[in-house]
Amino acid sequence: MKKYILFDHDGVLVDTEPWYFRAGARALAAIGVTLDQERYLRDMSLGLGTWEQARAAGVDERVIDRLREVRDAYYQEYLRTEAIEIEGVVEVLAELSKHVRMAVVTTAKRADFEVIHEHRQLRGFMDFVLVREDYEHSKPHPEPYLTALRRFGAAKEEALVVEDSSRGLSSAVAAGIDCVVVHNDFTGTQDFSQATYRIDTLGELKRIALG
Incomplete structure (x- = not known):
């Protein structure tokens, strides 16, 4: 025992994990970047996350910093309104x-x-x-x-x-x-x-x- x-x-x-992914995907969609779920899960297994795909698409770190705040706001919205x-x-x-x-x-x-x-x-x-x-x-x-x-x-x-x-x-x-x-x-x-x-x-x- x-x-x-x-x-x-x-x-x-x-x-909560699907909602965290969805919040990141929603934030990136606003700048025309599609967050691929399969790649996201591979990155996640390595301790990485949403922004690896943004960087691969050439997104500037200053833009990523701004999008991180947007993602976090979307995520908290989901946490308050969705069934988790x-x-x-x-x-x-x-x-x-x-x-x-x-x-x-x-x-x-x-x-x-x-x-x-x-x-x-x-x-x-x-x-x-x-x-x-x-x-x-x-x-x-x-x-x-x-x-x-x-x-x-x-x-x-x-x-x-x-x-x-x-x-x-x-x-x-x-x-x-x-x-x-x-x-x-x-x-x-x-x-x-x-x-x-x-x-x-x-x-x-x-x-x-x-x-």
């Missing part, structure tokens, strides 16, 4: 919280995280949350998960990571922590061959974590 569960956020606890719940998450966290300590380790920015959880219950189950501003090197670097282990005072063998992207899986593997990958339609084509476990829904996590 594991003592600590470290949850990725986007795509695991809330269904994942069925059963609250129930799973409530059950797990009786047996293990939990934290969120996310690449989400603090401002976006606050919008998402302004009226949701998920934070109440967590000992702490690490957002993008809380560490220097983002996933796939191991620093986010190593930072969480230090916060808990936990050994890597005592912890379990829950992810949905190959970038997050690589971060967990580099940190030496067993990783469960939960299926997500948006990231489902990525390489998860290094995962310790694969599950279809978060409800299956109880068997792994508490077994």
